[in-house]
Amino acid sequence: MKQFVFKRTLSGIPTLFGMTLIGFLIIGLTPGDPIEMELRRLGVSFTAEQVEALRVEYGLDKPLIQRYFIWLLDLFRLDLGTSIASGRPVLELFKEHLPITATLSVLAFVSSLALSLVLGTVTAVSQRTSVSTSLYVLTMFLVSVPSFWLALFLLAVFALGLGWFKLLQFGNAQDLILPVITLTLGNAAVMSRLVRERIIAVMSEDYIRLAITKGLSRRAILGRHVLKSILPPLITNWAISFGSLLGGSVIIENIFNLPGLGQLALQAIAERDFAILQAYLLFMGLVFFLANFAADLTNHWLMPQLKEDDHGVRQ
Numbered sequence: 227m228k229q230f231v232f233k234r235t236l237s238g239i240p241t242l243f244g245m246t247l248i249g250f251l252i253i254g255l256t257p258g259d260p261i262e263m264e265l266r267r268l269g270v271s272f273t274a275e276q277v278e279a280l281r282v283e284y285g286l287d288k289p290l291i292q293r294y295f296i297w298l299l300d301l302f303r304l305d306l307g308t309s310i311a312s313g314r315p316v317l318e319l320f321k322e323h324l325p326i327t328a329t330l331s332v333l334a335f336v337s338s339l340a341l342s343l344v345l346g347t348v349t350a351v352s353q354r355t356s357v358s359t360s361l362y363v364l365t366m367f368l369v370s371v372p373s374f375w376l377a378l379f380l381l382a383v384f385a386l387g388l389g390w391f392k393l394l395q396f397g398n399a400q401d402l403i404l405p406v407i408t409l410t411l412g413n414a415a416v417m418s419r420l421v422r423e424r425i426i427a428v429m430s431e432d433y434i435r436l437a438i439t440k441g442l443s444r445r446a447i448l449g450r451h452v453l454k455s456i457l458p459p460l461i462t463n464w465a466i467s468f469g470s471l472l473g474g475s476v477i478i479e480n481i482f483n484l485p486g487l488g489q490l491a492l493q494a495i496a497e498r499d500f501a502i503l504q505a506y507l508l509f510m511g512l513v514f515f516l517a518n519f520a521a522d523l524t525n526h527w528l529m530p531q532l533k534e535d536d537h538g539v540r541q
Contacts, residue, residue, distance in 0.1 A: 231523065234519055245507075247294060250290075251294075255290070258498055260310050260500055264311055305317070306508075309502055310500065311499050316501045317505075324486075327488060330405055333406045334409035335471055338410045342418040342421055346424075347421065349361050365419060368412055368414075371412065373412050373478060374477050377478055380404050380407060381404065405482045425456060429452065461524050465521035466517070469510070469517050473510055475487075487509070494506065
């Protein structure tokens with residue numbers, strides 16, 4: 227296990243560096259001067275000397291590659307830079323906005339995981355029944371519906387129509403219900419399709435048919451044999467889904483006016499706030515990396531026979 231962890235960590239380092247470099251270059255090469263844009267947004271008259279002084283203050287006067295390595299060195303000191311728009315440290319802004327995004331994503335992930343297992347299992351083991359067909363059609367519909375449309379529909383029905391929720395306000399945990407439902411439904415529909423396909427594929431295997439002929443109950447077959455076989459691909463899919471939830475919450479947070487990282491990122495895009503955008507891309511990359519790393523460790527622990535020898539060949 228230690229060797230496996232070491233190999234995965236070592237192979238992930240170049241990926242992280244490449245991700246930070248590409249993200250930094252994309253943001254840095256975007257047309258427009260963030261200093262001038264911010265001064266115009268504030269309605270402040272300025273001279274070329276004043277703009278240049280601010281560029282020096284924020285380190286924007288240096289070549290792009292040099293700025294990248296300076297930013298990279300600052301990361302080791304947990305310094306994510308300073309926001310051009312607010313003048314506050316980016317790390318401080320992240321600490322304020324991260325709890326909302328993390329809470330929303332974790333709640334939606336746990337809910338969608340549980341719902342997808344139920345939907346996928348029911349539609350797989352109860353094929354050609356009215357209930358299974360109805361659930362399958364529902365999942366297909368939810369997969370095709372954009373999340374922003376679903377969010378607006380829920381707001382129209384439960385906030386404007388029934389008045390059960392406040393409109394575009396955030397004050398307590400109740401205001402997270404509709405955003406969590408929005409993210410859960412679409413994500414659960416996508417995840418349930420994989421659960422269904424994997425169960426159907428495993429149920430056609432010879433050893434499952436042998437278990438059926440021996441008289442094992444459906445519950446025993448699902449618990450003892452099917453679940454063990456379908457877990458590895460599901461765990462990998464769950465890791466990707468969790469990262470997607472964090473990224474997909476950008477639109478949902480803005481529709482429901484939630485003060486999370488998504489709203490912070492969109493404001494930074496509008497204001498060309500380089501430091502925030504760079505930190506946001508770094509955060510998203512780390513989330514995907516850690517989620518996939520955790521999935522690999524879990525699969526390695528569940529199926530220790532899938533080990534790599536010294537030449538990298540699976541045994």
